[in-house]
Amino acid sequence: MSHSDSSNLEPDPSQPLHPTIREEIQDLMMSSDNDTVHAPPPHIAARFSRSSNLRRKSSAASSRRNSLSSHHSSRSSRSAHGGPYSTHVAQHLRRASIIETRKARLADRAAHAEQVRLRAAMVKAAPRISASSEERALAAKQAREKFLAQVAANCAEEVKRAKRIAEDTREKKAAEHLKLKEEMQERLAEAERRRSLLQHQRRLRTVALPSLEERRVFVRKPQTEHEAAKVIQKAWRNSRRRRVVSDFLELGLTLENIQKTSFEDVGSLLSQDRVLEATTKVLKLYGLQDEDIDSTSDTAATRTFLSVFLVLGHPAHVLSKEGEQEKDLIEKAKGLLLCFDLAVTSPFTSALSTQLGFLSEAYASFQTAFTAWKDRDSSVLLDTMLAQFVELDAIWQSVKNDKDGHVAEDYREGIQHNQTLLLVRLKRLAGPDRAMKMIQEAIRKSRKANAKKKPAADVRPRAASLPSEDVATTRLGPIERSVSTTTTEASGTPKTAPLLPDNRTIMHELAINKEYRIDTKPKIDMRDNAIRAVSDNMRQGLESDLGDIFVVAMAETLREKLLSLVVPGKSLHTLISESLDTAMIANQVRIGAFSYQQFFTFMNSLLPKICAPVRDAEVKALAEDQTEDPIERLAKLNYIVDLLSIDHANFSLQMNAPLLIKEATNYEQKCFARAFGSEALTRTSQWWSRARKKTVEDIARRSTGHNPIAAIRATPDKVYMQGLVDLAIGVDRLQEVDIPETLDLDRTRIERTRTDILRIVVISAILLTAKNLMRRDVRSQWKEQAQRMWDLPFEDAQAFIAAIESRYALPPTTKTQLSGTTERILVDGRNRQVSHPVVKVLLQKIKTHVHARLSATSTEERVKSASSASQVLSSGGLPEFVVQIGSMVEELRKVAEVDREAHGKWYDGIVEAVNQEEEDAVVA
DSSP states (O other): OOHHHHHHHSOOTTSOOOHHHHHHHHHHHHTOSOOOOOOOOHHHHHHHOOOTTTSOOOOTTTOGGGSHHHHHHHHHHHHHHOOHHHHHHHHHHHHHHHHHHHHHHHHHHHHHHHHHHHHHHHHHHOHHHHHHHHHHHHHHHHHHHHHHHHHHHHHHHHHHHHHHHHHHHHHHHHHHHHHHHHHHHHHHHHHHHHHHHHHHHHHHHTSOOOOHHHHHHHOOOOOSHHHHHHHHHHHHHHHHHHHHHHHHHTTTOOHHHHHHSOHHHHHHHHTSHHHHHHHHHHHHHTTSSOTTSOHHHHHHHHHHHHHHHHHHHOHHHHOSSOOHHHHHHHHHHHHHHHHHHHHHHSOGGGOOHHHHHHHHHHHHHHHHHHHHHHHHHHHHHHHHHHHHHHHHHHHHHHHTTOOSSOHHHHHHHHHHHHHHHHHHHHHHHHOHHHHHHHHHHHHHHHHHHHOOOOOOTTOSOTTSOOGGGOGGGOSSHHHHSOOEEEEEOTTSOEEEEEOSOOHHHHHHHHHHOTTOOOOOHHHHHTHHHHHHHHHHHHHHHHHTTOHHHHHHHHHHHHHHHHHTTSOTTSHHHHHHHHHTOHHHHHHHHHHTOOOHHHHHHHHHHHHHHHSOGGGHHHHHHHHHOOOSOHHHHHHHHHHHHHHHHHHHHHHHHHHHHHHHHHTHHHHHHHHHHHHHTTOOOHHHHHHHHHHHHHHHHHHHHHSSSOOTTHHHHOOHHHHHHHHHHHHHSOSSOOOGGGSOGGGGGGHHHHHHHHHHHHHHHHHHHHHHHHHHHTTOOTTSOOHHHHHHHHTSOTTOHHHHHHHHHTTSOOOHHHHHHHHHHHHHHHHHHHHTOOOSHHHHHHHHHHHHHHHHHHHOOSHHHHHHHHHTHHHHHHHTTOGGGHHHHHHHHHHHHHHHHHHHHHSHHHHHHHHHHHHHHHHHHHHO
């Protein structure tokens, strides 16, 4: 490289260069075509060479060669040495230094790039770690979103609840404010009316009266007889008016005196003739009654007015509750009594048209409120008394045909006396014509509902014998035949399962209910299941290669059933015996000559001759059934024959019931002795001990002070009734140890009664809560709602609310409160427990009422308790179930009579054993 070339590449010292530009110039210098390196002489190279550790690194910002002083120093040095060779050496050294610096920087960059590449490779080689991180991040995000959603939901619920509480509080405050405003307006109106009255009286009193001289001037004597007669008449009228008012004031009818007197004395006082006469005259004097109305209307209007004193003096005795209507009636009565006192205590001359107008307005308002209250209260009283009348009629209908025990004669007098008293009260409330019409309608409905279903004319089987044909056999024989269905054991041997109850159960049910019949409804309701069960048993027998044995067993079973339905010695009995001969059928099956078609054809022709006309349709349907499967047809045939057997058994019961009932007690005693013998009745003894302990405690609690003879007063009758009530009136499920051996036959009846009691207390608690929330009379009968609730499941609370809403509109607040209470009550129903306070009270009232009616021994006590049952249950919140509870009482009474008559000697032994144990305990 020449000197000129190097000088051309040298930068201008007067212009500062950017560091990047300087590096580009150095690159150009290094990229020259002349790559030959000329080494300087040793003495010169030693002069310019420096130690490597003392050499500064090139820096674009701090290199000394980039400064102007260094540039000038370089030029001066070159000029001092003055040769191109020295310049060339300096450039060469600078070039070598720059190359080393850039190599080091490039090596650092390459190392950094390699590290980045290695980290990227490591990341790619570990995808699971990344995926796990992503999953954790996603899970954390979802958890965060779920938590935020839960927080939002909780906040929304809290906000909703707060809004609901605020809304309820707002409504409550608004209602209170409105009520206070109305009360204030009423008080202001009352004050304004009093002010007007006082101002008017004051004005009348302050009128300037003429002096004695002036009066003497203006007073003149009557000139004619006509004028004299007018003066006399006026004086007589004034005297008569003052006498009418004074006569009423002499009665002493003030609110203070009424409150000090007992309710009975006030009632007798207000019903006296002189009080009614004096009050009627006062009311006519002030224009509150017309002069030309009859005495009956006068008395009714006068009694209505005198009821003001009863309402204000003894509201607890007159009003059944404190509702809005009762409060309005009290306010109207106060206004009327105030106006009436002002009119009576003031001179009559001052009681002018304004005061009489206020009195007339107050009287009209009270009459309207009293009529509305009386109509509603009288309707409840009418329903209660009608229920009592119907209950007495139902008792009479149940005992009027009992001539042997003279029960009808004992009941007749008491029932007629109580019905007469009820009839008089009903006529007073509703009027004679309406009362008689209501009584006739109620009795007709009651008798229709309780009417015993008479068997139709076509229930007698055609093949059954008439009573005259088998009088000698009308004992226990007809019911000793058991109806059965055929099943097979694992070994293929046919086995029978009885469909009819045993003889002991039938005799027991007949003793309780003379019209007892074996119910075919369960058999009909389970028709498909029964047919399917028999079909499955048949197929199992055929599949186990026992088809021949099974066909013969089935034919033998049908033969026995059919023969029990016909009279021995008759043509049908012979036909069945010969056609369904077991040996002949077994021989046919063995040689393969048995025909199902011929068998079904014979049965289709035989059954219409045996069955009752009521089964003709089902027998005809069986004959028209041409199902290809013989097993299914055999199952249907077996089902029809079972129905015919039940019909025949019921017909036998109908014919032989009187004789069987006479033998019921002895038969039960024999069966019970055979079943238990000398075995100790452990459950009965425990049941009796619990009942006796509770009876003694109850007597001691009811007695005043300490009663040492409470145990003596616990008679066996009281103990038995207490145990029976505790056993039947409850809601929880009975255990095996709870039922005594003597009442084993009544297990189903007792369990059904407890289930009905649970339904009654749950429904009554809901209805009672609704009545209280809606401020209705608890004695009002909501029979339609109770009937709809009876079949509802305890799991659906809204269905119970809907039953009430079908008749009555529920405000939102009332509906919310009723829904919460209903849900808590239904929880008791589902768990068969008693924890809600209302349910507890209702259950205790039912138990007390049933025990009181069952404990009544004399006819008079029974009639009295039955006649007051409607009133007691209605006031206790159970008006919808008066009839049903009455039916339970009568059924339990009959159970008690039959049980004690049949097992009396066993109970006597238990009583003696318990008494002996107590005596031994006292002695010890």
